[in-house]
Amino acid sequence: MTGALVLEGLSASYGPVRALDEVSFVVAEGSITAVLGANGAGKTTLLRTITGLVRATRGSAVYGGVDLVGQAPEEVVRLGVAHVPEGRGVIQELTVDENLRLGGSFRRDRQGTRATIDEVYAMFPALAERRRRSTNTLSGGERQMLAIGRALVAKPSVLLLDEPSLGLAPRVTTRIMALLRELVADKRLAVLLVEQNARSALSIADQAVVLGLGRVVLAGAAAEVAADESLRHHYLGY
Amino acid sequence: MLRHLSFALMAGIGCYALSVSVSDFANSQIATVALFTIAIAGLSMLTGGTGQLSLGHGALMAVGAYSYAELELHNPKVPLVVGLAVAAGATALAGCVLGVAAARLRGPYLAGVTLALGLATPQLADHYFNSDQGVPVNLTPPGSVQPDHWFAWITMLCALLTLVLLANLRKSRFHRSFTAVRDDEIAASLAGISVARTQIVAFVLSAACAGLAGGLLAIADLGATPGLFPLTLSIQLIAGMVIGGMGSLVGAVWGAALIVYIPIWLDDIVNSPSSTLAANLPQIVFGLLIIGVVLVAPSGLQGALRRGMAVINRRIGRSGAA
Amino acid sequence: MRLFVDYTLSGVSAGMVYAAVALGLVLIWRSTQILNFAQGAMAMLTTYVASTLLEHSFGYWAAFALALVAGLVLGAATERVLIRPVEGRSAIDAVIVAIGLLIFLEALAGAIWGSNPRAFPAPFKLVGYVIGGQPVEFTPFDLFIVLAVLLLMGLMLVLFRFTGVGLRMRASAFAPEVARLLGVRVNRMLTLGWALAAMAGALAGVFVAPKVFLSPTYMDSILIYGFTAAIVGGLESPVGSLVGGLGTGLILSYVGGYLGSSFQATGALVLLVVVLMVRPTGLFSRVQPRRV
Numbered sequence: 001m002t003g004a005l006v007l008e009g010l011s012a013s014y015g016p017v018r019a020l021d022e023v024s025f026v027v028a029e030g031s032i033t034a035v036l037g038a039n040g041a042g043k044t045t046l047l048r049t050i051t052g053l054v055r056a057t058r059g060s061a062v063y064g065g066v067d068l069v070g071q072a073p074e075e076v077v078r079l080g081v082a083h084v085p086e087g088r089g090v091i092q093e094l095t096v097d098e099n100l101r102l103g104g105s106f107r108r109d110r111q112g113t114r115a116t117i118d119e120v121y122a123m124f125p126a127l128a129e130r131r132r133r134s135t136n137t138l139s140g141g142e143r144q145m146l147a148i149g150r151a152l153v154a155k156p157s158v159l160l161l162d163e164p165s166l167g168l169a170p171r172v173t174t175r176i177m178a179l180l181r182e183l184v185a186d187k188r189l190a191v192l193l194v195e196q197n198a199r200s201a202l203s204i205a206d207q208a209v210v211l212g213l214g215r216v217v218l219a220g221a222a223a224e225v226a227a228d229e230s231l232r233h234h235y236l237g238y
Numbered sequence: 239m240l241r242h243l244s245f246a247l248m249a250g251i252g253c254y255a256l257s258v259s260v261s262d263f264a265n266s267q268i269a270t271v272a273l274f275t276i277a278i279a280g281l282s283m284l285t286g287g288t289g290q291l292s293l294g295h296g297a298l299m300a301v302g303a304y305s306y307a308e309l310e311l312h313n314p315k316v317p318l319v320v321g322l323a324v325a326a327g328a329t330a331l332a333g334c335v336l337g338v339a340a341a342r343l344r345g346p347y348l349a350g351v352t353l354a355l356g357l358a359t360p361q362l363a364d365h366y367f368n369s370d371q372g373v374p375v376n377l378t379p380p381g382s383v384q385p386d387h388w389f390a391w392i393t394m395l396c397a398l399l400t401l402v403l404l405a406n407l408r409k410s411r412f413h414r415s416f417t418a419v420r421d422d423e424i425a426a427s428l429a430g431i432s433v434a435r436t437q438i439v440a441f442v443l444s445a446a447c448a449g450l451a452g453g454l455l456a457i458a459d460l461g462a463t464p465g466l467f468p469l470t471l472s473i474q475l476i477a478g479m480v481i482g483g484m485g486s487l488v489g490a491v492w493g494a495a496l497i498v499y500i501p502i503w504l505d506d507i508v509n510s511p512s513s514t515l516a517a518n519l520p521q522i523v524f525g526l527l528i529i530g531v532v533l534v535a536p537s538g539l540q541g542a543l544r545r546g547m548a549v550i551n552r553r554i555g556r557s558g559a560a
Numbered sequence: 561m562r563l564f565v566d567y568t569l570s571g572v573s574a575g576m577v578y579a580a581v582a583l584g585l586v587l588i589w590r591s592t593q594i595l596n597f598a599q600g601a602m603a604m605l606t607t608y609v610a611s612t613l614l615e616h617s618f619g620y621w622a623a624f625a626l627a628l629v630a631g632l633v634l635g636a637a638t639e640r641v642l643i644r645p646v647e648g649r650s651a652i653d654a655v656i657v658a659i660g661l662l663i664f665l666e667a668l669a670g671a672i673w674g675s676n677p678r679a680f681p682a683p684f685k686l687v688g689y690v691i692g693g694q695p696v697e698f699t700p701f702d703l704f705i706v707l708a709v710l711l712l713m714g715l716m717l718v719l720f721r722f723t724g725v726g727l728r729m730r731a732s733a734f735a736p737e738v739a740r741l742l743g744v745r746v747n748r749m750l751t752l753g754w755a756l757a758a759m760a761g762a763l764a765g766v767f768v769a770p771k772v773f774l775s776p777t778y779m780d781s782i783l784i785y786g787f788t789a790a791i792v793g794g795l796e797s798p799v800g801s802l803v804g805g806l807g808t809g810l811i812l813s814y815v816g817g818y819l820g821s822s823f824q825a826t827g828a829l830v831l832l833v834v835v836l837m838v839r840p841t842g843l844f845s846r847v848q849p850r851r852v
Contacts, residue, residue, distance in 0.1 A: 073740040089738035102731050105724055106743030291652050342840050345651055346595045350787045351832050357784050358825035480656050518670040525664025532657050533645050
């Protein structure tokens with residue numbers, strides 16, 4: 001499956017602490033995999049290791065025939081894997097438009113990039129209104145849209161999202177989740193969605209992976225995980 | 239404290255033995271090394287200890303030098319100890335002012351201010367204190383002791399005292415607050431440490447050392463003159479601190495020795511005293527050493543020696559067991 | 561009154577040179593959070609390169625252009641070889657490396673070219689304009705300096721505001737990690753920042769040399785004044801460098817004129833202290849000062 005992101009035995013450490021321990025699963029093209037678990041379970045580390053901000057000590061993360069492990073982050077995105085980081089990473093000193101342009105700054109085709117940016121504005125009219133303005137005036141939800149839009153300007157095939165619902169009102173979260181579902185359907189993205197808010201993540205996910213202390217403690221179809229009450233109580237807190 | 243004192247006593251005896259067994263000229267070199275040790279130890283405690291970089295310690299030495307010289311000029315009978323104490327004290331006051339500024343400024347801004355201070359000081363000294371002739375200083379040794387020997391003993395004694403005091407400081411709670419402030423100011427202040435006060439204390443102590451060294455320098459050069467304190471002096475102190483081993487007291491000794499002796503050794507190696515290469519070779523070497531140390535051996539000479547000793551100890555341990 | 565006009569005019573011209581030095585310092589500070597104490601020495605070296613070219617019958621403008629190119633190369637090489645290894649480490653480490661480089665470059669220049677001051681030509685006349693029958697302390701060369709630095713600043717502004725490279729450089733400075741996730745080769749941007757900064761320094765070096773003569777240490781005080789200009793302007797913006805440069809140039813010119821040139825360094829010191837006491841992070845900075 002060339003469209004899939006395949007993780008195999010991925011491990012990483014912060015000094016003596018094993019933050020990731022032999023994580024293996026597959027994110028299929030055109031699907032959403034939710035990565036869940038308590039704080040400190042390694043969810044953010046997982047994403048950071050895939051995109052190379054953290055060096056993997058073992059294992060591989062293969063996409064499109066290329067192992068992402070060992071690549072610098074700026075090269076990983078060129079391979080089609082975009083990462084919307086924790087906290088969104090909206091660059092405050094730049095305007096909305098500059099943030100978006102930055103997302104496509106490594107692309108060679110100016111026209112294509114401009115077209116993609118226009119698509120993003122079409123998707124998010126609120127951003128289009130504010131394109132020349134500083135990002136200070138954006139609400140939390142708008143910032144999340146900007147972060148996602150910026151990642152999309154890179155024309156990725158794999159999208160990694162770190163806690164998009166953080167700090168957002170439930171209504172906004174629902175909108176963002178619905179948006180993700182549409183994107184996946186439209187563009188056949190492979191999405192890896194890290195979420196603290198398990199319920200909303202499970203509502204749109206195809207597959208669920210639960211991490212505990214850096215290891216995969218559970219993996220399966222999202223619907224089953226959502227239906228299993230004792231599981232939810234034990235690992236997901238609801 | 240006792241351990242430090244006994245160590246210092248042994249070192250003192252060694253120094254005395256060294257002094258009487260070498261020439262007059264060598265004694266004056268030793269004296270220079272000793273006084274630079276004091277200045278570098280103070281700077282090292284400040285930068286290695288609290289992470290504040292001062293590019294103006296040469297200026298602080300100037301304060302000490304001129305204080306001593308002026309005092310002696312107006313009170314010729316003043317005892318040496320008093321004169322040096324005044325030099326250290328006056329500079330400590332200047333250090334207090336700097337410390338207050340340092341507490342309010344972030345790293346690069348403090349560096350800029352101390353840099354400007356380093357540049358301004360010789361000009362000010364020139365203007366206010368008898369321009370380039372400076373203020374003369376006299377040292378009369380007791381009895382029939384050679385002046386160079388006498389001065390060497392004085393400087394070595396001062397250096398040993400300074401090192402002992404700083405070594406004791408290492409063990410005190412001051413040092414813990416220094417390190418806390420250096421590593422993480424916010425955490426330190428959350429832990430109840432007054433960041434400003436810690437930085438000011440560090441500056442005051444560091445300045446006192448520089449002032450003492452400055453006073454001794456004035457004696458060595460028979461006077462305090464602006465030409466003794468160019469910007470390059472401040473830079474040389476940093477060079478000595480870094481190469482010898484930042485934050486290390488023994489490193490200060492190495493650093494001082496290297497500053498004094500590398501030019502001399504290079505002079506001997508390159509035998510054409512008039513070539514521009516010969517004149518500049520010491521600085522070329524210093525520059526490369528500084529860069530090399532930071533890139534490759536951040537704890538300087540002392541750090542490298544310590545690692546070497548550890549390796550040797552392990553080898554001995556192994557062969558002993560075998 | 562005439563003195564005042566003279567001091568003002570020469571202050572403007574000197575201030576533009578300080579602004580160019582400040583711009584280099586700000587570029588490097590913004591991108592790598594490092595104070596390049598070797599900025600002046602690097603400019604000195606590129607000016608010696610120009611001087612050597614002139615000795616070998618290169619024309620002034622060719623030597624000028626090649627000095628700027630030498631600056632680009634020297635800046636890029638310095639970042640790549642000396643600064644890259646210490647970029648992640650404590651701020652003091654990089655500062656010390658820069659100081660080491662300063663010592664090394666000045667000694668190297670002394671070894672190669674000797675420390676005797678040598679003359680360096682100016683491309684335009686060094687005779688003051690005549691206004692209202694009286695010559696003033698402002699020459700065609702000064703006018704060229706002002707225009708050239710303004711052009712430099714203008715080009716930098718255009719680069720940063722309107723080009724993709726500039727956008728990537730700003731992103732690398734503001735948020736390096738996020739920038740990397742977006743595909744920006746941050747390391748290359750840092751190298752470019754250093755290259756441009758050294759080029760700005762090279763420009764300053766060539767402008768200063770005709771008036772004070774070329775020697776290994778001739779840029780020392782210019783560095784400090786450029787520093788003052790950068791700090792006064794806030795270490796954060798090219799506009800700040802310009803204003804800081806002009807302000808510093810004017811104030812130092814008045815101090816030097818009315819109080820004596822031996823007080824200029826003191827003037828710089830006082831200026832620094834006054835500005836920083838009022839705004840500990842410089843006039844134009846948006847950074848929060850430390851609270852202790």
